[in-house]
Amino acid sequence: MSPFCKLLDVRQKMNGHCRKPWNKLRVSFEHTYLSNPWVFISLVAVVVVLVATVMQTIYTVVPFYTQR
Structure with a gap:
C-alpha cells in the first residue's frame, strides 16, 4: 500500500490486533x-x-x- 493511503493506518491496526495471541485463541475458540x-x-x-x-x-x- 502507498504510504499516503488513508487505509494504511487501519490496516496496520487490524494486523496488530490479529497478531495478538489472545485474539487468535478467542477466535479459534469461537470458531x-x-x-x-x-x-x-x-x-x-x-x-x-x-x-x-x-x-x-x-x-x-x-x-x-476429618473423622478421628
Whole structure:
C-alpha cells in the first residue's frame, strides 16, 4: 500500500490486533465451540458434569480425613 493511503493506518491496526495471541485463541475458540448451538450446549454439559464429579469426590474424601 502507498504510504499516503488513508487505509494504511487501519490496516496496520487490524494486523496488530490479529497478531495478538489472545485474539487468535478467542477466535479459534469461537470458531470451534460456538459455531453450532449443539456444540455449545455439549460444552456446557461437560463442564457441569466435570464440576459435579469434582465436588462429589471432595465431599466423599473430606469426611474420611476429618473423622478421628
